Amino acid sequence: MPDAMTTPRLQVRHLSTTFHTDEGAVHSVAEVSFDILPGRTTALVGESGSGKSVTSLTLMRLLPRTARTTVAGSALFVDRSGQTVDLLSLPERQMRAVRGNQIAMIFQEPMTSLNPVFTIGEQIAESVRLHKGASHAEALARARQMLDLVEIPAAGQRLHEYPHQLSGGMRQRVMIALAMACDPTLLIADEPTTALDVTIQAQILELMRKLQREMGTSILFITHNLGVVAHHADEVAVMYAGRIVEAAPVRELFAAPRHPYTQGLLACLPGKQPPHRGTGPRRLYAIRGQVSSPLAPPPGCAFAPRCDRTIPRCDLAMPELLADGAGRQTRCVLTEATQEAA
């Protein structure tokens, strides 16, 4: 039997999500594979529209039911009893028992993620009653315990307050309490701090880290904020136009990015600017151009039209995501070339 600490809690393989729109098929997520280890954090990084959120919604099977979608691949999840289930083919009834109970989700907008007509306590208690079969009183006690855990002052009083009576940061804490109330083994955090101001962001991230340490939760962290990734992730997968272009342990990725897109992203950070030359105002580096339309992707590498280091081979075919054998993966013809040469 493999070691419990190295068996991934979630193993995503060749995940593809295609939306069939009136204008044609949009491959929002293509060939995405990654692992999340127990108690560790894997970050999905990418700009808006790169397929991060669609990946998480696909895993939770929460894609809008009105959309015509095709999902392929597998997402093997080791549940609490040690059984491995494929989230993508689980019957809906069993999937409902997984959602909120074993896999929980935190959303970007704490202002609208809570139901305005119920008190905080009732909302947390509902999930506990549903999944744990607790009585109303037990569930409320658990809710109160959770509010204490997420460091909300005067938890006993807050329990009976409505969402509008709390600030944004407080609401995000409540969302975390709500998500963690049933002790999920995997938490999907979709840009959990984007809507909060910077000081609150740091508090919320620290709180998530604390809970992860205490409860051993695995986290799938979805963000566009590289600074947050550097501090809070163990593994990083950078997404561009629906595909992972580079995946690596966090230190190695920041120390030596291999894909031109990752290099460009890191160069955009204010602290990472090349030495100032000339006399004009100092400008931040920006990746030129914009993401190509998902309806008309370029023939080869999706990043080629914006890349500073293109060679003719880039336009021939989509490069493979190649592993270097030391835990890093890159999808670029340049690394393909160096690995072939080696």
Added chain:
Amino acid sequence: MGLLLRKLFRRRIVLLAALVLLTVVLIAMAAQWVTPYDPNDTAVLERLNAPSASHYLGTDELGRDLFSRIAFGGRYSLAIAALTAFGAILGGTLLGLVAGFFRRLDAPLMRIVDAMMSLPDILLAIALVAILGPSLLNVVLALVLVYTPRVARVVRASTLVVRELLFVEAARALGIATWRILWRHILPNLLSPILVQASFIFAYAILAEAALSFLGVGVPPEIPTWGTMVAGGQQYAHQSLGVVLYPGLAIILTALSLQVLGDGVRDLLDPRLKKSM
């Protein structure tokens, strides 16, 4: 409960409305004890009398005591209006919720609703009563069918807004079943438009019943309702304004009080307007 009521009545106008409504309902319920005459007793010599000590509100064209008729009429008018509002809210809310939440059912349901709404209210009600036959229950049934589409429209529109809010997705992410999301998470957020509709329909139903009775397809004429009284009295209005004024006032006061009270309850239910302490 006591605290809620105190909050509700903090606004004097709401308290006044509740008192008026309570008075009307009490008089209607206790009609046989508080009225000095039988509502159908005629006294030809005392027709179209002005209000006096023996006839508090005067008499109508057949010398029947107006106060007694308003009190007894209140029973029927209020019952018809309440049943209509209840039925229309029930049907309309179900239709609207389902149409708004399940997109596949939206178009077929709403086209039926549109078809019903394209007919003038009264015309549709007349047709329905004509088919069903005039009776108190059939009038209610016809009015329910007339007002259900309106409620359905409003509820559907609100459902469309609420279903897109993030907390609905968050509820799904917590593994909550669809019917429970509809019932526990979406419906309570629709309470205020539904309450507003209920108070409107209650008022409309009193008036619509009056119109139907006036046209001879309402409740049978031996049953006094406020509507039949206004309808029957209007050709004598120039001789004695009271025959239409008093039952008319009863309609207005009841409808108005109900709206104010409905407004107050809506404000009470909206947690955003609640004072935190």
